[in-house]
Amino acid sequence: MTVVLETIDLTKRFAGIVAANNIALRIARGARHALIGPNGAGKTTLINLLTGVQRPTSGRILLDGEDISGLPTHERVGRGIVRTFQINQLFGDLTPLETLGLAVSERRGQGLDWWRIVGTRPDLITEAVEILERFRLTDVINERTAVLPYGKQRLLEIAVAIACRPRVLLLDEPAAGVPEDERHEILRAVAALPADVTVLLIEHDMDIVFSFADRISVLVSGALFAEGTPEEIARDPRVKAVYLGEEIVDA
Amino acid sequence: MTTPPSAVRSATEWLSARARWQPLEGLFWFSAFAAVFLFPERHLILTEIAWLGLFALSLDLILGYAGIISLGHAAFFGVGAYTAALLAKHEIINEPVLALLASGLVAMALGFVTSFLVLRGSDLTRLMVTLGVALLLRELANSFGWLTGGADGLQGVTIKPVFGIFRFDMFGHTGYVYSLSVLFILFLIARRLVNSPFGLSLLAVKGNPLRASAIGVSVDARMVAIYTVAAGYAGIAGALLAQTTAFASLEVFSFDRSADLLLVLIIGGAGYLYGGLIGAIIFKFMQDYLSVLTPQYWPFWIGLVLVVIVLVGRDRITTWTAPIRLFAARLDWRTFARREAAASKDQCQ
Ligand SMILES: Nc1ncnc2c1ncn2[C@@H]1O[C@H](COP(=O)(O)OP(=O)(O)OP(=O)(O)O)[C@@H](O)[C@H]1O
Ligand SMILES: [Mg+2]
Numbered sequence: 001m002t003v004v005l006e007t008i009d010l011t012k013r014f015a016g017i018v019a020a021n022n023i024a025l026r027i028a029r030g031a032r033h034a035l036i037g038p039n040g041a042g043k044t045t046l047i048n049l050l051t052g053v054q055r056p057t058s059g060r061i062l063l064d065g066e067d068i069s070g071l072p073t074h075e076r077v078g079r080g081i082v083r084t085f086q087i088n089q090l091f092g093d094l095t096p097l098e099t100l101g102l103a104v105s106e107r108r109g110q111g112l113d114w115w116r117i118v119g120t121r122p123d124l125i126t127e128a129v130e131i132l133e134r135f136r137l138t139d140v141i142n143e144r145t146a147v148l149p150y151g152k153q154r155l156l157e158i159a160v161a162i163a164c165r166p167r168v169l170l171l172d173e174p175a176a177g178v179p180e181d182e183r184h185e186i187l188r189a190v191a192a193l194p195a196d197v198t199v200l201l202i203e204h205d206m207d208i209v210f211s212f213a214d215r216i217s218v219l220v221s222g223a224l225f226a227e228g229t230p231e232e233i234a235r236d237p238r239v240k241a242v243y244l245g246e247e248i249v250d251a
Numbered sequence: 252m253t254t255p256p257s258a259v260r261s262a263t264e265w266l267s268a269r270a271r272w273q274p275l276e277g278l279f280w281f282s283a284f285a286a287v288f289l290f291p292e293r294h295l296i297l298t299e300i301a302w303l304g305l306f307a308l309s310l311d312l313i314l315g316y317a318g319i320i321s322l323g324h325a326a327f328f329g330v331g332a333y334t335a336a337l338l339a340k341h342e343i344i345n346e347p348v349l350a351l352l353a354s355g356l357v358a359m360a361l362g363f364v365t366s367f368l369v370l371r372g373s374d375l376t377r378l379m380v381t382l383g384v385a386l387l388l389r390e391l392a393n394s395f396g397w398l399t400g401g402a403d404g405l406q407g408v409t410i411k412p413v414f415g416i417f418r419f420d421m422f423g424h425t426g427y428v429y430s431l432s433v434l435f436i437l438f439l440i441a442r443r444l445v446n447s448p449f450g451l452s453l454l455a456v457k458g459n460p461l462r463a464s465a466i467g468v469s470v471d472a473r474m475v476a477i478y479t480v481a482a483g484y485a486g487i488a489g490a491l492l493a494q495t496t497a498f499a500s501l502e503v504f505s506f507d508r509s510a511d512l513l514l515v516l517i518i519g520g521a522g523y524l525y526g527g528l529i530g531a532i533i534f535k536f537m538q539d540y541l542s543v544l545t546p547q548y549w550p551f552w553i554g555l556v557l558v559v560i561v562l563v564g565r566d567r568i569t570t571w572t573a574p575i576r577l578f579a580a581r582l583d584w585r586t587f588a589r590r591e592a593a594a595s596k597d598q599c600q
Contacts, residue, residue, distance in 0.1 A: 090459065091462065
């Protein structure tokens, strides 16, 4: 197993609480890794730390063995760590086409071109349109993102990330808030992610988690509680008690 | 999966639609240049409109495109004005166009340095910081009286002919052609810039900086870049004032100037480049007309206009002209033709 992304004693303290507590997480290249845990366990915080949106209180983050803890978000994106957001973070005034075009052009380092009119690079547009087709967004390609149906916006969240050509993709509850009958669209998109992309998926829906993951980490109160294959996690009585138990009780 | 070429072609067309020239734009510039011949007796106020429009265009670049609000944009205007006046007075650069460029560069340098102050913080912080910078510069100019002439302003400035040929006259004939030409060229550059991938990234930074950085955009660097460019534009606007009036005073830095500028842009609407120009026209003519009618009540009328605009535009004051722009876009036959085509296709299905 080659480790692509690794955290060493990663800790994040907010006033009063420890949202990430000495996390030592290792993600294998090409893995389908799921991160589960109750609400407020610190899952989103971990993604914020991995992507540089928040700075850790202590600890380090290694990408291919290299310390990236000090890099700003956009440089980590350049190195292939890309995320989606639990709560949509899209450009409401731009269209999906513009959003994707922008993401592709930034990835190619053409974001500072200020004398070229947008839409004059056929290969760039082809790539953007191709991704939009893959995520079944062609019918809304020129709509303002703000007016898109919620399900389409969730798809766009992932499509934008894919346009950045991630090596490690961090999906923060991609199906959150999507009605039951539209979930399959998201699931299909997640299942169809390129095999060479390493994926860390945060998800509450256990059906999705177990059908997707080849490895599962359980986070409880900011600390890694358990880790293993789906079978191991499903069998683990402690996990059942702390996490799955809660689900069952809820249901 | 292969993408049909037709899909790419239509996508290309949509993407470049923003950059396409509209008929109303042609009319706008044609009228502006026609005024050179049609209204020679109005050239003085038209000159003022030209540099005010450029100044507002500069604010639009940071506010309308990058979402950076400023209440101290006069800082750059003032530095440009004093630079141009000083260059002419001490005969350092005699040719006005070169002096104009130099003034723009000095303002850009100041813009670059101060841009780091507006990177962080809320709109309120930015208002205060930009206001502070402008006040600071005003005090600096005041205390360096030996250089700037202090409270009396910089007297005894003579502006040499443009390109060594066109003399400035007291009727503003040369001044208008000169200012309008500068405005037009800088407008073309700005138009190009906002319709480029860089311009699109500015809209992204304004719309959602969190996501912008998550797709690899260096948000800070983009803000520094556009703030610096806008400062240059403001500096050139100030230099135009200094050159066409052969004078610079502390008033160029004044708070009123920055506040009026915000008003000009709000009147015209931010985020489509013409807002500043249209706002400048309305503002100057209104000022001209109303201050003759009721000199002491001019601020009252301005206040009233502001209240009305905010009421009409509700919370989105910067886009209260959106219906007009939609109308303008509808006038464009290409958009129209595309709509028709789409409509007939819908009917067939
Ligand atoms: N910026 C912040 N400031 C202070 N506390 C925070 C901040 N962000 C998160 N927290 C706290 O840290 C804890 C972990 O939050 P986080 O959002 O990471 O949980 P989560 O596992 O993603 O939960 P959910 O499943 O509801 O999305 C919570 O108690 C939250 O209130
Ligand atoms: Mg979360």
